[in-house]
Amino acid sequence: MVYRKNGGSTVTAKLGYLRSGNTNYKAPQSMPAGQEFNALWSGLANPCYPTNGLLYSGGTTYQTPAAIPSRC
Structure with a gap:
């Protein structure tokens, strides 16, 4: 999974995934604008x-649409 922060101030956020009702997150990290x-x-x-x-980030969870790898 790749996220790109395009603008705004630096935030601290956790990246994760949701599948079959279960979530898993990486450790929080600082995310400045213009980086992936x-x-x-x-x-x-x-x-x-x-x-x-x-x-x-900031008490809010943002979710992408569901994805299935192309090899499936």
């Missing part, structure tokens, strides 16, 4: 299951 941030998870069971990207 990666979140990679390995060993997920059934990689073809729909997965939503999550970004948590």
Whole structure:
């Protein structure tokens, strides 16, 4: 998962994912504007299951639409 912060001030946020009702987050990190941030998870069971990207910052969770890898 890759997120790009295009503008605004630096925020502290956690990147994560949602699948089958379960969430998992990486540690919080500082995110200044104009940079990309990666979140990679390995060993997920059934990689073809729909997965939503999550970004948590300031008490709000932002969610991407569900994605399924093209190899599925």
